Amino acid sequence: MSSFSFTVEAECSESWARAGTIHTPHGHIHTPIFMPVGTQATVKSVSPEELREAGAEIILANTYHLMLRPGSQLIADFGGLHSFMHWDGPILTDSGGFQVFSLGHLRKLSEEGVAFKSHLDGSAHLLTPESVMQIEFELGADIILPLDICAEFPCAYGDAKEAMERTHRWAERALAAREKYQSQQTLFGIVQGAFEPELRQQSARFIGNLPFPGLSIGGLSVGEPKEEMWNLLKYVTPELPRDKPRHLLGVGSPEDLVIGVGLGMDMFDCVLPTRVARHGGLFTRYGRINIKSARYRSERGAIEEGCDCYTCRNYSAAYVHHLARTEEQLYYRLGTIHNLRFMLRLVGQLRASIIAGTYSAFRDNFLAQYVPASELVREDQRQKWKAARLQ
Amino acid sequence: MSSFSFTVEAECSESWARAGTIHTPHGHIHTPIFMPVGTQATVKSVSPEELREAGAEIILANTYHLMLRPGSQLIADFGGLHSFMHWDGPILTDSGGFQVFSLGHLRKLSEEGVAFKSHLDGSAHLLTPESVMQIEFELGADIILPLDICAEFPCAYGDAKEAMERTHRWAERALAAREKYQSQQTLFGIVQGAFEPELRQQSARFIGNLPFPGLSIGGLSVGEPKEEMWNLLKYVTPELPRDKPRHLLGVGSPEDLVIGVGLGMDMFDCVLPTRVARHGGLFTRYGRINIKSARYRSERGAIEEGCDCYTCRNYSAAYVHHLARTEEQLYYRLGTIHNLRFMLRLVGQLRASIIAGTYSAFRDNFLAQYVPASELVREDQRQKWKAARLQ
Numbered sequence: 089m090s091s092f093s094f095t096v097e098a099e100c101s102e103s104w105a106r107a108g109t110i111h112t113p114h115g116h117i118h119t120p121i122f123m124p125v126g127t128q129a130t131v132k133s134v135s136p137e138e139l140r141e142a143g144a145e146i147i148l149a150n151t152y153h154l155m156l157r158p159g160s161q162l163i164a165d166f167g168g169l170h171s172f173m174h175w176d177g178p179i180l181t182d183s184g185g186f187q188v189f190s191l192g193h194l195r196k197l198s199e200e201g202v203a204f205k206s207h208l209d210g211s212a213h214l215l216t217p218e219s220v221m222q223i224e225f226e227l228g229a230d231i232i233l234p235l236d237i238c239a240e241f242p243c244a245y246g247d248a249k250e251a252m253e254r255t256h257r258w259a260e261r262a263l264a265a266r267e268k269y270q271s272q273q274t275l276f277g278i279v280q281g282a283f284e285p286e287l288r289q290q291s292a293r294f295i296g297n298l299p300f301p302g303l304s305i306g307g308l309s310v311g312e313p314k315e316e317m318w319n320l321l322k323y324v325t326p327e328l329p330r331d332k333p334r335h336l337l338g339v340g341s342p343e344d345l346v347i348g349v350g351l352g353m354d355m356f357d358c359v360l361p362t363r364v365a366r367h368g369g370l371f372t373r374y375g376r377i378n379i380k381s382a383r384y385r386s387e388r389g390a391i392e393e394g395c396d397c398y399t400c401r402n403y404s405a406a407y408v409h410h411l412a413r414t415e416e417q418l419y420y421r422l423g424t425i426h427n428l429r430f431m432l433r434l435v436g437q438l439r440a441s442i443i444a445g446t447y448s449a450f451r452d453n454f455l456a457q458y459v460p461a462s463e464l465v466r467e468d469q470r471q472k473w474k475a476a477r478l479q
Numbered sequence: 480m481s482s483f484s485f486t487v488e489a490e491c492s493e494s495w496a497r498a499g500t501i502h503t504p505h506g507h508i509h510t511p512i513f514m515p516v517g518t519q520a521t522v523k524s525v526s527p528e529e530l531r532e533a534g535a536e537i538i539l540a541n542t543y544h545l546m547l548r549p550g551s552q553l554i555a556d557f558g559g560l561h562s563f564m565h566w567d568g569p570i571l572t573d574s575g576g577f578q579v580f581s582l583g584h585l586r587k588l589s590e591e592g593v594a595f596k597s598h599l600d601g602s603a604h605l606l607t608p609e610s611v612m613q614i615e616f617e618l619g620a621d622i623i624l625p626l627d628i629c630a631e632f633p634c635a636y637g638d639a640k641e642a643m644e645r646t647h648r649w650a651e652r653a654l655a656a657r658e659k660y661q662s663q664q665t666l667f668g669i670v671q672g673a674f675e676p677e678l679r680q681q682s683a684r685f686i687g688n689l690p691f692p693g694l695s696i697g698g699l700s701v702g703e704p705k706e707e708m709w710n711l712l713k714y715v716t717p718e719l720p721r722d723k724p725r726h727l728l729g730v731g732s733p734e735d736l737v738i739g740v741g742l743g744m745d746m747f748d749c750v751l752p753t754r755v756a757r758h759g760g761l762f763t764r765y766g767r768i769n770i771k772s773a774r775y776r777s778e779r780g781a782i783e784e785g786c787d788c789y790t791c792r793n794y795s796a797a798y799v800h801h802l803a804r805t806e807e808q809l810y811y812r813l814g815t816i817h818n819l820r821f822m823l824r825l826v827g828q829l830r831a832s833i834i835a836g837t838y839s840a841f842r843d844n845f846l847a848q849y850v851p852a853s854e855l856v857r858e859d860q861r862q863k864w865k866a867a868r869l870q
Contacts, residue, residue, distance in 0.1 A: 129801065133808040158801045162777055166797065174793050386553060402565050406557065410520065410549045417524035420808055 092230075092274040092301050094333045100447045104325050104352030107442040110302075110333055112178040112230040113272040114170065117145045119333060120349045120438050122431040123180060123357040128153050129163070129173040132362055133420040134428070136175040141398060142425055143432035146178040146230075148357045151223055152187030155213070156206050160226035168228025180357070181229040182337070183220050183278075186238050186306075199254065201235065217261035225269045232273050233304055234262030239282040241311040248282030252291050255280045259295060276302040276335060283312060285323040292327035303328055304335040305353075309344075318347060325352035342371055342434055343460045346451050349438050361431050364461075365423035368412050371430040375459035379423065384409040397429035398422075483621075483665040483692050485724045491838045495716050495743030498833040501693075501724055503569040503621040504663040505561065508536045510724060511740045511829050513822040514571060514748040519544050520554070520564040523753055524811040525819070527566040532789060533816055534823035537569040537621075539748045542614055543578030546604070547597050551617035559619025571748070572620040573728070574611050574669075577629050577697075590645065592626065608652035616660045623664050624695055625653030630673035632702040639673030643682050646671045650686060667693040667726060674703060676714040683718035694719055695726040696744075700735075709738060716743035733762055733825055734851045737842050740829050752822050756814035759803050762821040766850035770814065775800040788820035789813075 091113050098107040110117040124131045124139060127150045131139055139147065149169055154160060166172040169179050185202065188195060192204030192213075201216030217235045224232040235258050237251040259277055266275050277300035281287030295303060305324055308317045317339075328334055335355035336348050345356050361371070368380040372392040377384075379391065390400035391408060399408065399422040411419035441450035482504050489498040501508040515522045515530060518541045522530060530538065540560055545551060557563040560570050576593065579586060583595030583604075592607030608626045615623040626649050628642040650668055657666050668691035672678030686694060696715055699708045708730075719725055726746035727739050736747050752762070759771040763783040768775075770782065781791035782799060790799065790813040802810035832841035 128805045128807055129798075130807050130809045133812075135809065135812075157805060158776065158797070162797070165777065166779070166795065172795070172798055174798070385549065386556065388557070404557065404563075406549070406553070407520075407563055407565070414519045414548060416519055416521050417808060417811055418521045418526065421524075421526075421812075 091272055094302065094331065096331070098443045098445075100350070100442050101445070102448045103350035103451075105349045105438070105442050105447045106352070106354070107439045108333065108354060110178075110354075112146075112274070114176060114178045114230050115145070117178055117355075118436075118439060119354040120345070120435050120442075121145055121355050122345060122361075122435045123148045123355060124362065124428055124431075125150070125357055125359045126173070126175075127359070128157070129169060131424075131428075132366070133417075133424045136173070138398070138421075138425055139175070139428070140177070142428040143436065144177065144428065146180060146355075147175060148180045148182065149173075149227070149229065150184070150187060151181045151220070151227065152184035152191065154181075154227060155184060155223050156208055156211075160223045164226035164228065168226075170228065178231070179229040180231040180335075181224050181227050181233065183233045183235045184215055184223070185220075185235045186338070188215060189238060197237070199257075217258040218265040221262055221265040221269065221275075225271055225273065228271070228273070230273060231302065232275050233278060234259050234275060236278040236280055236306055238307045238310065239280065241283060243282045245284060245287075248284050248287055251282065252280045252287050256291070256294050259298060259300075263298060263300075274301050276300055276304050278304045278306045278337070279324060279328075280307045281320075281324075282307060283316060283320065285320060288320050288323045289327055292324045296328045296332075300332070302333045302335065304337050304355075306337045308336065309339045309358075314344070318351060321348070321351040321353070328352070341460065342431065343455060343458055345431070345434060346438065346454050346458075349442070350447065350451055356435075361427040362424050365427040366420050368423070369427075369461070370408075370423055371427050373454075373457055376461050379405065379409050380412050381409075391426055392430075395426065395429065396433070397426045399426045399429075482663055485693065485722065487721070489834045489836075491741070491833050492836070493839045494741035494842075496740045496829070496833050496838045497743070497745070498830045499724065499745060501569075501745075503537075503665070505567060505569045505621050506536070508569055508746075509827075509830060510745040511736070511826045511833075512536055512746050513736060513752075513826050514539045514746060515753065515819055515822075516541070516748055516750045517564070517566075518750070519548070520560060522815075522819075523757070524808075524815050527564070529789070529812075529816055530566070530819070531568070533819040534827065535568070535819065537571060537746075538566060539571045539573065540564075540618070540620065541575070541578060542572045542611065542618065543575035543582065545572075545618060546575060546614050547599055547602075551614045555617035555619065559617075561619065569622070570620040571622040571726075572615050572618050572624065574624045574626045575606055575614070576611075576626050577729070579606060580629055588628070590648075608649040609656040612653055612656040612660065612666075616662055616664065619662070619664070621664060622693065623666050624669060625650050625666060627669040627671055627697055629698045629701065630671065632674060634673045636675060636678075639675050639678055642673065643671045643678050647682070647685050650689060650691075654689060654691075665692050667691055667695045669695045669697045669728070670715060670719075671698045672711075672715075673698060674707060674711065676711060679711050680714045680718050683715045687719045687723075691723070693724045693726065695728050697728045699727065700730045700749075705735075709742060712739070712742040712744070719743070732851065733822065734846060734849055736822070736825060737829065737845050737849075740833075741838065741842055747826075752818040753815050756818040757811050759814070760818075760852070761799075761814055762818050764845075764848055767852050770796065770800050771803050772800075782817055783821075786817065786820065787824070788817045790817045790820075 096108040196203040220235045236255040277295040281291040333354045336353040387405035441447045487499040587594040611626040627646045668686040672682040724745045727744040778796035832838045
């Protein structure tokens with residue numbers, strides 16, 4: 089029934105990196121891939137045509153936001169997300185669980201599911217493994233995720249184990265519920281296990297052995313040090329079946345992609361590239377710059393020399409600086425396009441290096457040049473966004 | 480030296496409407512024309528390519544905003560506005576005078592010019608007829624305007640006369656100052672005279688007889704009833720030379736264009752179509768709708784059936800409604816594109832009707848169908864924007 093498949097075309101001999109192709113009802117996805125996030129059925133500030141031009145092959149949309157507004161039933165009435173938002177490429181929807189924990193009010197977790205009140209109007213909702221399958225069926229994405237429990241960082245061992253075991257039971261319930269729907273959607277499994285290597289191994293083995301055609305690794309990049317995340321992946325990847333695509337949920341930055349690919353990850357999604365763009369942070373091969381900085385006031389060159397994005401092909405850094413400083417709406421678009429193109433060019437370069445057998449050298453060169461935003465800066469920004477979100 | 484010219488191609492036998500073509504160093508402009516406003520060297524939320532696709536043939540930029548940020552000298556260093564903002568079509572810049580009166584602080588008006596403090600940082604500036612020529616030379620627009628004095632509504636006769644006479648003296652000083660600059664820019668004259676028919680006639684005659692290749696009518700649409708504006712134009716137009724294009728500054732709405740054309744106006748500019756779009760007000764042949772209204776929540780059709788804009792060709796009204804309600808940035812773009820296309824299609828239809836000799840019928844049909852936002856609603860919105868601007 090499903091027209092989903094995954095083929096691995098090349099593997100790195102010095103790492104776990106691989107290049108492949110995912111086939112979906114809405115087209116092919118070349119891996120490794122970065123998925124721009126379109127939370128409310130739109131990738132903030134850019135059009136579907138601009139996403140295509142930037143090289144996007146699949147986007148992610150958030151079930152939590154869409155179930156509340158405009159509602160999954162309305163989107164179903166419009167033929168699903170693809171036709172509602174005018175994007176005819178592949179789409180992945182998450183389960184909504186992560187947002188329930190980070191945005192919802194008065195959450196109540198039970199074996200049945202998670203009850204919460206909407207952050208918009210306080211209305212009461214219940215997500216269960218079964219209702220999430222219904223909602224995601226209505227949204228109509230190509231790849232869908234089951235309800236899971238994302239443990240907080242840090243997390244006591246007992247709590248981590250309990251959350252993982254419930255996630256496993258919910259995975260089985262989702263698979264059973266999935267049977268009811270005649271659709272070409274593909275349900276991925278989600279690996280949890282918090283920050284315990286042993287639980288991560290156990291979860292990878294358990295979820296990897298269920299009949300999921302793809303696997304997402306959840307519960308990472310939630311505040312733990314980057315080193316800890318990479319260390320956990322070293323326990324997870326070897327336990328996963330080689331013939332299924334692996335999705336690292338909610339990750340990441342340019343350097344995260346470069347490193348994550350070497351640890352066997354095929355798919356990445358994160359709001360970071362689009363969100364930092366809106367705050368003035370634009371990627372270059374040497375790291376993130378702040379386009380609002382006075383040094384760009386009269387810069388005749390593009391944001392990054394040689395960049396092939398629409399923004400860099402047509403506008404000076406000085407003009408982008410002017411738009412950013414005056415908070416003009418065109419800025420958000422031009423900045424977002426640049427960062428998305430940077431991420432999508434990067435995954436293309438990673439893929440080419442894997443096929444050419446030069447991934448390790450590419451990674452080492454990239455990391456030697458690229459200075460990441462420090463953990464401190466990152467944490468500072470995270471707190472600011474948290475505060476802004478609560479207003 | 481100037482490559483500016485204007486030819487009238489058709490005239491209406493029942494009104495003062497005419498169709499013509501303006502030639503500028505950056506291309507032709509078919510009149511009547513609507514000029515989208517790009518205050519800060521960007522028409523809010525749309526790209527130059529989208530302006531072209533919507534049918535824009537010339538845009539307006541604001542000298543006041545640009546002289547303060549990023550500064551006219553910087554724009555000159557970048558080869559002028561065209562290359563700075565990546566728009567290769569004609570551009571018109573106003574003189575900055577209107578904004579000094581509406582936005583600047585601590586204004587001091589004298590025969591020399593107008594001193595004011597920036598609304599951004601309180602820095603002190605002096606605009607004179609001569610300095611405005613220098614600043615507009617640096618900005619490099621195809622059509623430039625001289626410093627003038629826009630009287631308030633209502634206005635005592637003596638004040639109106641004094642402002643007009645000073646505007647006339649400044650017009651002569653601008654013409655003299657203009658001689659200094661070797662450029663292909665064309666300086667239009669500005670007719671003033673507040674709300675006094677006699678002064679308006681006098682100003683039209685005076686300015687019309689000076690060697691300006693085009694004429695702008697200023698000081699209207701500043702709060703007076705619409706009927707009063709149309710009545711004043713009946714005194715102005717007959718006094719103006721037939722062979723020069725006539726620009727009605729700061730006007731207007733769809734119905735204003737339809738009426739203004741019949742009173743002999745060739746060029747219009749106004750923030751209204753783009754501003755109301757951002758607030759949810761979208762134009763249709765029957766009047767302005769509020770896309771945020773619940774009635775569009777599940778509307779499968781386009782904003783306006785048969786509309787050929789990018790938005791209506793690709794998105795349901797329900798999706799645009801969703802984006803507007805969730806305040807997504809893509810909404811501002813989609814709404815703006817729709818309203819701009821509406822205005823630019825409308826001037827195309829007006830032009831075609833003039834050439835076909837059916838302008839009067841077109842006007843009457845349009846006005847019979849189109850229900851304008853009432854004066855009360857308009858005033859209410861004006862107050863809201865004023866309040867928002869002051870924050």
